[in-house]
Amino acid sequence: MSEPTDPLIRTVSLDTPIQRGETSIATLQLRKPRSGELRGLSLVDLGQLKVDALTKVLPRITVPPLTEAEVGNMEVADLLACGAEIGSFLLQKSQRMDVLGQ
Known part of the structure; x- marks a missing residue:
């Protein structure tokens, strides 16, 4: 998982890369969803x-x-890693600070 330096984008390294034809996707960037994307x-x-x-x-x-x-x-572990990052996007800034102990 990524360091929370950019509040709008997180990077997740996959344990098991996703194969798309000849391309192997080993990392994903997750963009903070907007309300419309949660429709x-x-x-x-x-x-x-x-x-x-x-x-x-x-x-x-x-x-x-x-x-x-x-x-x-x-893989389940990769899906969970992505889910954890999405969960952090759902928190308000003050709640993230509490979770991170800052």
């Missing part, structure tokens, strides 16, 4: 790291963009 999703489900919610939101905020099928084939 049709429950914030509670995202906060609880529910797989269905993560599968819907990740293709909307990953660089390079992933498909739902690629997210569905991710």
Whole structure:
């Protein structure tokens, strides 16, 4: 997982790279979602790291963009790492500071 230096982008190194044809994707950048990108999703489900919610939101905020099928084939540890970063995006700045002990 990335250091929280940029509040809008996090980088996640994947334990198991995603194969897309000849390309191997070993790291993902997650962009902080905007309200419109959360359309049709429950914030509670995202906060609880529910797989269905993560599968819907990740293709909307990953660089390079992933498909739902690629997210569905991710290793569980990698999906959880992405979910943890998404969870940190859902917190207000003051809450992040409390969690980080700053």
